[in-house]
Every structure is written in C-alpha cells, then in structure tokens.
Amino acid sequence: MDQILQHVINAMVLGSTYALLGIGLTIIFGIMRVVNFAHGELYTLGAYTAYGMVTLINLDFFSSILVAALIGMLIGALIEYVFLRRKDLKNIDEVMLIMIGIMIIMQNLELMIWGGVAKIIPTPFSQDPISMGAIAISPTRVFVFCISAVLLVIFYLGIERTRFGLAIRATFQDQDAARIVGVNVKRIYTVTFALGSAMAAVAGALLAPMFVATPLMGDLASLKAFAIVILGGLGSLGGAALGGFLLAFIEEFGASYISSAYRDAFGFLVIIVVMLFRPQGLFAAKERVG
Amino acid sequence: MAISKRYLASLLVGTLAATPVWAADPIKIGVSQPLTGAVAASGNYVTNGARIAAAEINEKGGLLGREVELIIEDNKSNPREAVNAAEKLILSDKVPVIMGAWSSTYTLATMPKLEEYGVPMVVETSSSSKITKAGNPWIFRIAPTSAMEAQAFAKKLDNFDPPIKKVDFLSVNNDWGLGASQEFEKMFKANGIEIGRKETVSPDTVDLSAQLSALKGTGSDTLIMTSGVEQLTLGIRQAADQRLSQRIVTTGGSFPEPLLESPGPKGYTSSHLLFFSPWTPESSVYPDIAGAFVDAWAEAGYSFPGLSEGFRGYDGIMTIAAAIENAGSTEPDAIREALWDVQVKGVNGDISFFKDGPEGKESGQNEPNVYVVQLKDGEVSAQ
Numbered sequence: 001m002d003q004i005l006q007h008v009i010n011a012m013v014l015g016s017t018y019a020l021l022g023i024g025l026t027i028i029f030g031i032m033r034v035v036n037f038a039h040g041e042l043y044t045l046g047a048y049t050a051y052g053m054v055t056l057i058n059l060d061f062f063s064s065i066l067v068a069a070l071i072g073m074l075i076g077a078l079i080e081y082v083f084l085r086r087k088d089l090k091n092i093d094e095v096m097l098i099m100i101g102i103m104i105i106m107q108n109l110e111l112m113i114w115g116g117v118a119k120i121i122p123t124p125f126s127q128d129p130i131s132m133g134a135i136a137i138s139p140t141r142v143f144v145f146c147i148s149a150v151l152l153v154i155f156y157l158g159i160e161r162t163r164f165g166l167a168i169r170a171t172f173q174d175q176d177a178a179r180i181v182g183v184n185v186k187r188i189y190t191v192t193f194a195l196g197s198a199m200a201a202v203a204g205a206l207l208a209p210m211f212v213a214t215p216l217m218g219d220l221a222s223l224k225a226f227a228i229v230i231l232g233g234l235g236s237l238g239g240a241a242l243g244g245f246l247l248a249f250i251e252e253f254g255a256s257y258i259s260s261a262y263r264d265a266f267g268f269l270v271i272i273v274v275m276l277f278r279p280q281g282l283f284a285a286k287e288r289v290g
Numbered sequence: 291m292a293i294s295k296r297y298l299a300s301l302l303v304g305t306l307a308a309t310p311v312w313a314a315d316p317i318k319i320g321v322s323q324p325l326t327g328a329v330a331a332s333g334n335y336v337t338n339g340a341r342i343a344a345a346e347i348n349e350k351g352g353l354l355g356r357e358v359e360l361i362i363e364d365n366k367s368n369p370r371e372a373v374n375a376a377e378k379l380i381l382s383d384k385v386p387v388i389m390g391a392w393s394s395t396y397t398l399a400t401m402p403k404l405e406e407y408g409v410p411m412v413v414e415t416s417s418s419s420k421i422t423k424a425g426n427p428w429i430f431r432i433a434p435t436s437a438m439e440a441q442a443f444a445k446k447l448d449n450f451d452p453p454i455k456k457v458d459f460l461s462v463n464n465d466w467g468l469g470a471s472q473e474f475e476k477m478f479k480a481n482g483i484e485i486g487r488k489e490t491v492s493p494d495t496v497d498l499s500a501q502l503s504a505l506k507g508t509g510s511d512t513l514i515m516t517s518g519v520e521q522l523t524l525g526i527r528q529a530a531d532q533r534l535s536q537r538i539v540t541t542g543g544s545f546p547e548p549l550l551e552s553p554g555p556k557g558y559t560s561s562h563l564l565f566f567s568p569w570t571p572e573s574s575v576y577p578d579i580a581g582a583f584v585d586a587w588a589e590a591g592y593s594f595p596g597l598s599e600g601f602r603g604y605d606g607i608m609t610i611a612a613a614i615e616n617a618g619s620t621e622p623d624a625i626r627e628a629l630w631d632v633q634v635k636g637v638n639g640d641i642s643f644f645k646d647g648p649e650g651k652e653s654g655q656n657e658p659n660v661y662v663v664q665l666k667d668g669e670v671s672a673q
Contacts, residue, residue, distance in 0.1 A: 003507055006532065010499040116330030118520045120548045128555045129531045134506070138531035211496035211524060212548070216327055220494055255500035261463050261490045263500065 002134035003256075011245070011252040013141045016148035017207050019244030021221060022228035023155060023237060024199030030235030031172050031192045033092060034084060037099040039200050039225050040218030041106035046072050046201030047208035047217060048114055051121045061123050065147070065205045072201020073194040080193035085186070103218075110215040118212035144206045151202065152241060159237065168192065172235070200225075227267050231274055233284020242283060246270075312352060316359035317620050319344070319610055320379035321603075322390030322400065327367025328494045329518035332544055333392050335596035336414060337362055339603025340389065342586045343611070353614050360607070361385055365396050367493070372396035376403045376411075386622045387412070387614070389606040393518075394418035394465040404428040410626040414606035415599070417542060418469040422646040422653040430629045430654035432605055432641050436470040439541055439563060440477035442660035447481060449662070450537075450561075456484040456510040458536060460501055460525060462517040463490040470516040470541050486510035491521065498528050506534060515540045519599075522546040530554035537561065543602075546665070547595035553668035560665050565638050567661040568597035570672045575639035575659060583637045605636035629654060 025039045046068040053064035083098050125139040159165040170178040171188045179185050204213075204221070211217075228247050232239025247267045254266035274282060321340050324333035344358045352358055361383045363375035372391045379385045380403065387410050391397045394416040404411050405426055413421060413431040417439065422431055434442070447454060457478055461467030467490065475485055486508040489501040498521070505513060513536040515525050523546040526538055531554075538560040540546070545562055566580070567573065568587075574580035583604055587597050609632055614620060617628035634641040643654030664671050 003503060006503045006506065007500065010497075010503060014497060014499075111326060115334075116326035117334055118331060118523075118548070120523070120552050122552055127530070127553070129533055131533060136531065136533040141531070212520060214328075214330070214520070216494075217496070220496075252500045252503075256504035259490075260501045260504065261492075263495065264492055 006135050007252050007256055009135060009137055011248045013145045014252065015245035015248030016145050016152070017203050018224060018228055018248050019152055019241040020148050020199050020203040021225040022232065022240035022244045024196040025225045026229045026232065026235055026237060026240040028193055028196040029229065031168065032189055035092070035096050035099065036196070037096065037222065038079065038102040038106060040222030041103050042072055042076065042197045042200035043204035043221045044110055044215065044218040045075060045106065046204030047213040048110060049201065050205035050208060051119050051213050054121055065202060068205035069198045069202045073198040076197025077190050077194040080190050107215060107218065114215060116215060118214045120212055121209040123209045140210055144210055147206060227271055230271055230281060233281025236281065236284040239281055239283030312357045314356050316357040317353050317614060318359050318361050318383055318385045319607065320383065320385035320388035321360050321362045322365045322372060322375040322379065322388060323362070324367040324392050324396070325364035328520065329367050329393060331519040331547070332415070332599050335599040336392060336603035338590065338592050338596065339600035340607045342583065342590060343604045343607035346586065347611050353611055354618065358611065365391055369395050369399035372400050373403060376400045380407045380409050385409070386620045387610050387625045389414055389603070389610060392416065394421060394469065397421055398465055401426045401429065409622045410629060412606045412610050414602040415543070416466065418465040419473070420465060420469065422655045425648040425651035426653055427651050428626060430643055432609055432656045432658065433602065434565065434658045434660065435655070436473040438657065439660055440473040443563060444477050444481060446662050452511065454483055454512045456486050457512045457514055458486040458505050458508050458510040459488040460505065460513060460515045461490050462521060463492050466542065467516045471514065474514055474541065491517070496524055498525050499532065502529050502532050502534055505536065506532065510536050512536055513538050516542050517544070519544045519547055523548045526560050527554050530558045539563070543599065545595055545598040547593070549665060550595055550668050556667055558666070562663050562665060564598050564661045564663055565658055566598055566601040567663050567672060568594065569663065569670045573661070573672060574637065576635050579635055580637045601637040605638055605641060608636055609634050609641050
C-alpha cells in the first residue's frame with residue numbers, strides 16, 4: 001500500500017509538469033495550427049535561463065523561474081513575429097520545416113553556450129526529504145507540484161473567465177468570425193505563441209532543479225509533449241492537462257509493476273491504442289486537419 | 291603602412307620561433323567519444339585526458355620525430371553516430387589507429403568497421419565482455435571487463451559493515467549495464483549473497499523515481515547501480531529523496547561528480563568502484579605518474595573529479611603512442627602487431643595485453659586495477 005501511495009505521489013508531480021508542457025504545445029496548435037517542434041527547446045531555454053540566473057548572477061531561485069518565464073515569452077513572441085507572420089506561409093508543411101529549423105538552431109546554440117556536460121541547478125530547499133511513514137518526497141518536488149498546479153489553475157481561469165481568454169477561444173473556434181466581430185487575430189497569435197512558450201520555459205525551469213540541465217533535454221520533453229497532446233486530443237486544453245497526468249500514471253505504474261525497461265514505451269503503446277480507437281484523441285471533437 | 295608590415299613580419303618570426311619544427315606531417319590518432327548527449331560528461335573527461343597525453347608526448351619531442359595530432363570526433367552518445375564517427379576518422383582523416391568509444395554499445399557498433407577497414411582501436415572505457423569475446427582482432431581493451439570488476443569487488447566484500455547479504459540492481463538498459471548486472475549477480479551468488487529485484491532504466495531517462503519506489507520494499511541491504519555520471523548523480527539524489535534504505539554501490543568507474551558540490555541529505559553514504567582514485571594518487575601503482583597526471587590536469591584547468599575518468603584517455607593515448615614508437619611505423623597493421631607487445635606504465639598501473647576470445651581471432655585485454663571510494667556529505671575517502 002505504501003508503495004502504491006509513493007507511486008501515486010511520484011506520478012502526480014510528474015503529471016503536473018507534463019500538463020504544463022502539453023498545454024503550451026496544444027494551445028499553439030489549437031489556435032495557430034502550428035506544430036511547434038521547437039517546444040522542447042523552449043523548455044531547455046527555461047532550464048538554462050534559471051541555471052544562468054542562479055549561478056552566474058546569483059539571482060534567487062524563485063525570481064529565476066520568473067525570469068525564465070519572461071525570456072520564454074519574449075523568445076516565443078519573437079519567433080512568431082519574425083518567422084510565422086509571413087503572408088506566403090499558407091502550408092502547414094512549410095511551418096513545420098521552419099519550426100524544425102528553429103529547433104536545430106536553438107539546440108546547437110545551447111550546446112555552444114553551455115557545453116555538453118549536465119548542470120545542476122541549486123535550490124534553497126532542504127536536501128532532506130519530507131517523510132510520512134514509508135512515503136518520502138523531496139521539498140523541491142512538492143514545490144514543483146504546487147507551482148505547476150497554481151499555473152494550471154491560473155491558465156484555466158485566464159482562458160475561461162477573462163475577456164482576452166474569450167477572444168482566444170473565439171479565434172480557436174473560428175478565425176474569420178472572430179475577425180469580423182473585431183478580434184485582433186494577429187495579436188492573439190503573438191500572445192498565444194508567447195504564452196505557450198512561457199509555459200514550456202517554466203516547465204524547464206521547474207524540472208531542471210529536480211533533474212539536471214543538458215542541451216539535449218528538450219528532445220525527450222518534445223517527444224513527451226507530443227505524446228500528451230495526441231493522447232488528449234490536438235488543440236484540447238483540458239485534454240492536454242488530463243493527458244499529462246494520464247501519461248505520468250501510465251509510465252510510473254507500468255515501470256514498477258510490469259517492467260522498467262519499457263517505461264517510455266508504455267506511453268506510446270497507449271497512444272497507439274488511442275489512435276486506433278479514437279483517432280481524434282481522448283478529449284477532442286472530431287475534425288479534419290490540413 | 292611600413293610600420294604595420296614590419297610589425298607583421300616580426301610577429302611572423304616570433305610565431306615561427308615559438309613553434310617546434312617537426313620532421314614531417316603530424317601522426318594522426320583518432321578519438322571517438324560522447325562529447326554531447328546522455329553521457330557527455332564522461333566523454334569530455336576522457337577526451338581531456340587524451341589531450342593531456344598528446345601535449346605531453348609533443349613536449350617530449352613527439353613520436354618518430356613527428357608531432358602527434360588528435361582528431362576528435364563526437365559520437366553523440368549514440369551507436370549510429372559512433373559508426374559515422376569511426377568511418378569519418380578512417381576514410382576522411384585517414385587515421386591509422388583510434389581510441390574509443392566509451393560505452394560498450396558504441397564500441398560494439400563500431401567494431402565491424404574496424405575489421406572492414408583494418409584499423410586497430412584501443413578501448414578505454416567499455417566493459418561488456420562481448421567486446422573481446424566477439425573475435426575481432428583489431429580490438430585492444432585497457433579497461434577492465436565487468437567480470438574483472440566483479441571479481442575485484444569480491445575481494446572488497448569484507449570491507450562492508452554491516453555485511454552485504456542481499457542486493458538489488460539498477461542498471462542502464464544497454465550492453466554495459468545489463469552485462470555488469472549479470473557478472474555481479476554471478477559473483478554475488480558465488481559468495482552466497484542473495485539477489486533481490488533487478489530494475490533497468492533507459493540511457494536518457496532523468497526521472498528514476500518509479501524504479502526507485504519499486505526497490506523500496508525488497509528487504510535488500512545494497513543496491514548496485516551501473517550508469518554514467520549523469521544518471522548516477524540523479525539516481526543517488528532521487529534515492530535519498532525517497533529515503534531508500536539500501537546502501538548504494540556504483541560500478542563501471544564513473545563518479546557522480548556533481549554530488550561533490552550539491553550533496554544529498556546529510557549522512558547519506560555511497561560507494562563507488564573506480565579505476566583511478568584522484569583523491570589518493572599515492573595509492574596508485576606508479577604514484578609519480580599518477581601525481582604528474584593529476585598536476586597536468588589541474589594546470590589545464592579541468593574540474594578535479596573528472597580525473598577519475600580522464601585518466602582513461604591519458605592511458606589510452608600513451609598505449610597507442612608506445613605501440614607506434616615500437617612499430618616505428620604508422621601503418622595500421624604494424625601498430626596492431628606492436629600493441630601485443632606494449633608494456634606501458636599508466637595512471638591505473640601496468641598496461642599490457644593478453645589474448646581473449648576465439649582462437650586465431652583474439653582481441654587484446656588488459657588487467658587493470660580497481661579501487662573503491664566512499665562519498666559522504668560531499669567528501670570522498672578511500673575504502
């Protein structure tokens with residue numbers, strides 16, 4: 001029983017960060033129809049920003065996460081403004097190629113600046129775990145879970161309860177109709193890309209202190225983000241959040257009760273099954289893409 | 291204008307005077323290491339060790355009157371890239387000998403290319419027994435096999451108090467990790483020690499919590515962990531996070547260096563099987579060689595704990611240099627023949643090769659020394 005509880009706690013923490021990653025990717029796709037292959041690199045950018053802030057200019061850990069979010073937002077807005085606004089970009093394939101190009105450039109820049117060796121980001125939290133009977137969890141993980149949960153709630157409220165959120169949802173449903181009623185769709189695009197990128201950067205800044213920061217960390221994160229979004233349904237915000245938790249639980253329990261050798265495979269196995277029986281994803285309505 | 295020309299001329303003369311004059315083209319030695327990717331830390335340490343060896347050789351007049359030049363290729367912690375790296379070194383750079391490729395998986399992937407093109411490779415790190423048993427006569431391994439490591443560890447079992455009675459395994463899911471857990475399991479069984487649960491982890495995984503939680507209730511007293519620097523660091527930190535009760539012993543010669551600066555909870559102790567203990571160079575077989583290497587490493591500005599793997603690169607290049615010197619030639623065939631007779635005094639100790647693998651197609655295998663160190667609260671002590 002203790003062991004199951006420990007697994008549940010592990011999966012909740014992991015799931016909350018997966019949800020952040022997934023939501024950032026899915027909102028960009030849902031609104032802009034951009035398959036953002038650079039998502040993992042924005043995650044890495046967040047991790048290294050936090051590392052740079054904490055170790056190089058001695059900023060405190062909490063502010064470094066905020067700076068990572070701002071830098072992620074800025075770079076996201078820049079990518080949208082410089083590369084995705086061109087009028088001749090009509091084709092989803094062209095956009096994909098641009099995003100792959102940006103991914104390669106960003107990854108190599110990270111490698112050039114930080115080198116290939118992993119970096120540990122120091123946190124102000126105690127190294128001693130919090131114990132409850134046989135269950136133990138590090139304070140860093142508790143912090144990561146709380147911040148992720150708060151961010152998810154803020155994001156949800158922002159989309160559902162604010163006027164700007166309404167404009168985003170309207171654009172999501174029908175761009176032309178939104179434009180007719182006076183929504184500035186171009187601005188929605190920039191803000192969406194900036195927000196999605198900021199979510200990825202925060203996920204990176206939060207997760208890196210739990211693990212380590214490396215230039216290639218974005219590859220696995222990208223793969224997971226795509227898995228989560230496909231599981232939840234492309235463009236579905238709630239689906240991405242639930243998909244994140246679902247993937248974390250599948251990985252955690254699959255690894256401990258079936259075989260740890262196939263931990264990453266379990267997630268993809270479930271995705272194959274979902275694609276077979278519900279190709280639009282678990283939580284999205286059917287639609288035709290492309 | 292006239293001044294700047296004169297200035298340039300004096301600069302040129304100055305540069306020429308500072309560079310030693312070499313008899314002919316440099317002798318190229320290929321190096322294939324994981325400089326990026328999952329095990330980048332180790333690959334960079336080994337490469338730095340190789341650089342120190344090359345600089346030392348050149349300072350002493352080079353080889354056969356020629357300068358030594360390392361051609362370093364990044365195998366990107368990926369077996370496919372390791373094959374590309376070897377092919378580039380052999381076909382494009384025309385190196386007569388290679389040192390590589392860190393992981394057993396990368397080395398095994400590279401081996402058919404060595405046979406195809408007839409180029410010898412000195413294997414500095416890989417420990418899977420498959421490497422020297424495969425019947426590839428171009429392989430010369432200075433690193434210990436997992437079986438040798440397990441046997442060396444068997445002699446140190448009495449040092450553990452309370453004694454080891456039951457062990458679990460957490461191994462990276464590749465030739466190295468699986469091979470090591472097999473060999474250690476055999477050794478433990480032979481010593482009457484019970485085997486508990488065996489968990490694996492894919493090489494690029496950063497969250498090991500599922501595996502560690504599964505190891506919580508096994509009743510074992512020891513966990514044998516085999517992986518690179520990054521995963522050992524993550525594993526030990528996350529095990530402490532979950533209050534895993536087993537003592538952790540790592541194998542394979544990698545040291546979780548980042549734990550020196552950011553140690554886990556107070557009092558948490560881990561043991562590490564190393565092939566060079568830079569904290570105690572005086573306990574090496576040749577303390578003067580080990581000491582000089584430690585000094586050269588510090589002078590180059592490399593991080594101290596990287597020494598525990600960096601020495602592999604140094605010993606590897608020194609072994610290749612001895613073979614080239616003995617062969618009096620830079621032909622791959624001549625270097626291979628000469629490798630059989632080298633007697634090198636390295637940082638780890640004596641390096642020479644005995645025959646291993648199927649008759650007629652034997653690979654060379656060295657019998658290195660093994661050291662155990664203990665890490666507690668960011669401090670290292672010999673055990």
